[in-house]
Amino acid sequence: MKKILTGLKPTGELTLGNYIGAIKQMQKLQDQYESYLFVADLHALTVPQDPNELRRRIKDFLALYIACGIDPKKNMIYLQSENEYIPAISWLLECSTYYGEASRMIQFKEKSKQHKNFSVGLLTYPVLMAADILYADIDFVPVGIDQKQHVELARDIAIRFNKVYGDTFVIPEPLISEVGIKIKDLKDPSKKMSKSEENPNGVIALLDDEKSIRKKIMGATTDSEMNVHFDEVNKPGISNLMNIYSALSNKTIEEIEKEFEGQNYGTFKKKIADIVVETLIPIQERYHELLNSDELDLILDEGITKSKEIAKNKYIEMKKKMGLER
Ligand code: ATP
Ligand code: LTN
Numbered sequence: 001m002k003k004i005l006t007g008l009k010p011t012g013e014l015t016l017g018n019y020i021g022a023i024k025q026m027q028k029l030q031d032q033y034e035s036y037l038f039v040a041d042l043h044a045l046t047v048p049q050d051p052n053e054l055r056r057r058i059k060d061f062l063a064l065y066i067a068c069g070i071d072p073k074k075n076m077i078y079l080q081s082e083n084e085y086i087p088a089i090s091w092l093l094e095c096s097t098y099y100g101e102a103s104r105m106i107q108f109k110e111k112s113k114q115h116k117n118f119s120v121g122l123l124t125y126p127v128l129m130a131a132d133i134l135y136a137d138i139d140f141v142p143v144g145i146d147q148k149q150h151v152e153l154a155r156d157i158a159i160r161f162n163k164v165y166g167d168t169f170v171i172p173e174p175l176i177s178e179v180g181i182k183i184k185d186l187k188d189p190s191k192k193m194s195k196s197e198e199n200p201n202g203v204i205a206l207l208d209d210e211k212s213i214r215k216k217i218m219g220a221t222t223d224s225e226m227n228v229h230f231d232e233v234n235k236p237g238i239s240n241l242m243n244i245y246s247a248l249s250n251k252t253i254e255e256i257e258k259e260f261e262g263q264n265y266g267t268f269k270k271k272i273a274d275i276v277v278e279t280l281i282p283i284q285e286r287y288h289e290l291l292n293s294d295e296l297d298l299i300l301d302e303g304i305t306k307s308k309e310i311a312k313n314k315y316i317e318m319k320k321k322m323g324l325e326r
Contacts, residue, residue, distance in 0.1 A: 002139040004033040004175065007040035007080065007132060010057040011047070012195030013205040014064050016276065017183040020247045023068045025142050025177050030074040036136060036307075037070055041081045042128060046121040047111075060287075063296055064206055067286035078303035080132065085311035090124070090131035092318050096161050097127050097153075106149055130154035135311045137170040144182075148174045165321040168314075183244060186220040189236035207284060210277050217241070217273040218266075228260035228268050238265070241272050248275045 008014070008022060026037055039061045044054060058079060065077055080086060102108065102123050112118045126149075133141055133154050141151045151174035158169035183193045187202030197203050204216055221237040230253045232239045242256050251259070260268050290296045319325060 001034045002032075003036065003137060003170075004029055004140045004142060005036035005038075005133060005136060005138040006142045007038045007043070008061060009040045009043045010054060010061050011044050011049075012197075013057070013207065014061060015183075015193050015195050015206065016204040016244065016280075017193035018195060019068060019206060020183050020244070021144060021177055022142070023065065023070065024247070026075070027069045027071075029142065030071055033140070035075040036078075036138070037065055037075050038078045038080050038132070038303075038307075039065075040129075040132070041079060042087065043080070043125060046119060046125050059291070059296075060207070062300060063287050063290040064283070066290055066296070066299065067283045068206070072299040072303070076303045076306055077299055078307045079300060082300075082304045083307050083311050085308060085315045086131050086135060087128065089135050089311065089315050089318065090128045092315075092322065093130050093134070093157055093161070094124060094127045096164070097130075097157055101153060101156065102126060105153065107146065126150040126153050127157070130157050133172050134158050134169045135314045136307075137314075138172045139170060140175040141172050142175040142177060145176055148176060161318075165318075168317060168321060183247075184236065184240040186216055186237075186240070189221060189240045204276065204280075206280060207287070208280070210281065213276055213280065214273045217276060218269050220269065222265050222269075226264055228263065228265070229257060238268075241269065245272050245275060248279050 004026075006022065006026060008018060014023075026035060029035060039058055041054070041058050062077065062079065066072060070077065105126055108123055108125075111122055129147075129150050130153060133151070134157070141154075143151060151172060155171050155173075158171050162168055162171075185191050185193050185197060185202035186204070187199060191197075193203050195203070195205075201216055201219065204213055208216070220241060222241075223235050223237060225235070227235075228238060228242070229235060230239050230242050242253055245251070245256055246253055249256075260271075
């Protein structure tokens with residue numbers, strides 16, 4: 001069976017965008033692949049974090065993965081920082097990565113421009129991501145388009161290492177989620193719905209209560225026409241709501257256009273709010289159940305034990321090939 005792996009960084013609350021674009025994708029793929037899903041908490045440290053906030057979020061992310069339908073029997077679910085072999089592997093890989101390559105990453109260039117003082121971690125972050133992937137001989141990495149370049153760097157590092165030290169790593173490929181399924185901010189549909197967005201009115205967090213979900217959707221930016229028609233250029237707000245409805249109902253865009261023919265935006269938005277609430281309330285109930293039992297810890301203990309075993313073997317193999325032994 002081929003292997004897939006992905007991780008999410010706990011740098012904000014999980015959003016409906018993360019659910020539709022990442023978690024639901026993993027859920028769909030879990031029957032066809034051996035699947036790994038982790039919380040990339042080490043990656044969160046590249047920018048300053050409040051330790052108490054981070055601690056809470058890590059737990060929320062892990063519980064939400066499972067509550068959203070990621071099956072622990074089909075997925076290895078774990079917390080990145082509990083596997084100390086990963087940063088150790090990352091160091092070995094850093095020494096096979098050129099400074100030029102790392103400093104050419106678009107995300108590094110953008111984020112380093114935003115701050116006067118930024119950490120070395122911001123530069124080496126894609127190498128840690130390569131370690132996340134390469135330790136487990138992963139075939140496919142489902143990611144958003146913004147992470148494609150990082151997976152390509154992981155490929156380059158793996159190819160180089162294999163050439164110098166002999167076959168060690170499987171060469172991974174990015175798996176970019178379906179084009180078009182980019183959920184936009186409800187207030188400003190020109191940008192994606194993002195967990196690090198400061199204005200909460202355009203972002204639905206998975207743990208938002210029913211009242212605020214409805215309020216945010218009813219207040220979503222639309223247009224002055226009265227026509228539920230898909231046109232991402234001229235009607236980005238309506239098209240975004242249609243994408244959300246389509247992803248959550250499994251109806252096609254054409255079916256949705258027919259369903260709302262001749263109806264006003266108020267009726268349409270209410271239907272979107274209903275389906276978002278119907279989707280998120282059971283997830284929230286399961287999330288609370290998980291936090292109030294020891295089920296979550298048992299799942300994570302199992303995940304990290306397997307992950308460490310695999311990483312340990314890869315680390316030993318790498319060290320031997322590189323001459324690190326007495
Ligand atoms: P940040 O704002 O901190 O960059 P983010 O919410 O954009 O966070 P990422 O951590 O970059 O999320 O992405 C995690 C995963 O969620 C990726 O696979 C990405 O493709 C997916 N994702 C994030 N936002 C959306 C969105 N609005 N629509 C669809 N998929 C999304
Ligand atoms: N860098 C990614 C999160 C991430 C990841 C990974 C994704 C860390 N390690 C390994 C896929 C595979 C992000 O910022 N979204």
